Amino acid sequence: MTQITGPSGQPPYLRIVAGIRRRIADGELAPGDRVPSTRQLAKDWGVALATATKALTTLRLEGLVETRPRAGTVVAGTARTASAPATAPAGAPRRPPAAAPPSEQDLTLDRIVRAAVEIADAEGLPGLSMRGVAARLGVAAMSPYRYVTGKDDLVLLMADAAYGEAAYPAEVPEGWRARVEEVARTLWSLYRAHPWLAQLGSLTRPLISPGLMVHGERMLSALDGHGLAPKALFETHVLIYSHVQGLAVHLEWEAQAEAATGQSEDAWMDDRAGALGDLAASGRFPVFARIVGGFGADGYDMRLDDFFEAGLKALLDGLTPVVEGAAPTGP
Structure with a gap:
């Protein structure tokens, strides 16, 4: 298991972010390479799935990684920001923060379902959890429960949305x-x-x-x-x-x-x-x-x-x- 290190009091997900960022900067992970899945990160770092999901979400918001269906999370095409240190020296100018995740007020059932579909496409259903969806959306862990009763309810909504992506033309084929x-x-x-x-x-x-x-x-x-x-x-x-x-x-x-x-x-x-x-x-x-x-x-x-x-x-x-x-x- 990876030894978790970092500044005292630093949230575990930021330690994971720093570790992945370091691997990208060192060339260990090149553009297109697969980044460890949420399950692998959770196992390696001894954290919950939601924590691992939050780490990958932070890296994605920074533009360092991207999600590709069934390929999982991979290093983005360019990794210019990867060389930035996880903790800037005292007094050094701070890098502009990543775009803030949507607020609780912006949370909708449609966004919850779309986020869940993205996770399932990349990680499969075993990688889907309510906490993982919340982490991906940048909201409190219990917030999605205001819209769905649980994972089973969410999966049905995901299926309905996925099956609804394909619309048939009005003209019916012959025969x-x-x-x-x-x-x-x-x-x-x-x-x-x-x-x-x-x-x-x-x-x-x-x-x-x-x-x-x-x-x-x-x-x-x-x-x-x-x-x-x-x-x-x-x-x-x-x-x-x-x-x-x-x-x-x-x-x-x-x-x-x-x-x-x-x-x-x-x-x-x-x-x-x-x-x-x-x-x-x-x-x-x-x-x-x-x-x-x-x-x-x-x-x-x-x-x-x-x-x-x-x-x-x-x-x-x-x-x-x-x-x-x-x-x-x-x-």
Whole structure:
């Protein structure tokens, strides 16, 4: 654990700020490098998550770091202010203070939700806390509770806001298949932007959200009017949605795994190349060995975007005779 040092009485979050600032000034952290996450800072410095969040917020307000979705917090493109000492010598002119955080009077439910979404995008849902949101907004720890009852309530509001980011054009595509593809790709883009979103509800215990229902209504409308019985129509809609969500959950799983191990997907696979080679050479799995051997020198690169498109096409190809073979509903 990092030894916390600093002037007597200095708040712990400022000690963390000084430590990160020093690492940037010394070149240990270069522009684009990932800064330790709130959880890692809390562990290393022996502080609460909210304290670590406040430290990163202070660095962000100073322009030293910036938040990038799923990349976490990274050193900003320039770090000119990083060379300033954490504590100026007595009598030295002070650097202009960073922009003051919004006051309590400026706090709104919308700002709370947007701040929470930014944290979840960067840190995942495990990194989200009510105290962390308050620290990010620069308000008292209990202030967000004036607007939401707790984290569970906040997460529902976050989901509704995230699902509401994509609006459909007034002009509807021709044909049921094009309309279904529009909804599926819209949902995939939202899960790409907010990987935590796909983790919130299972098929058997779905998320009850007006924002998500907008997408469901659009897809149900695409499938309606082709003669499918209500049960068949609804289950077809669920089957298509399960393809989108089922792949999307891996976006967050991969992000969490990379954050936990410090390894990219490629690095993780490279470390296990020997074990996979041993399996292929064992003679126990001949089909696997033949297929892997057919990948050639370049190997195989799994891309979830390609899987999404290939799976969507295969699924809709299979559903076409089901949807178009049903008798159209008459007046």
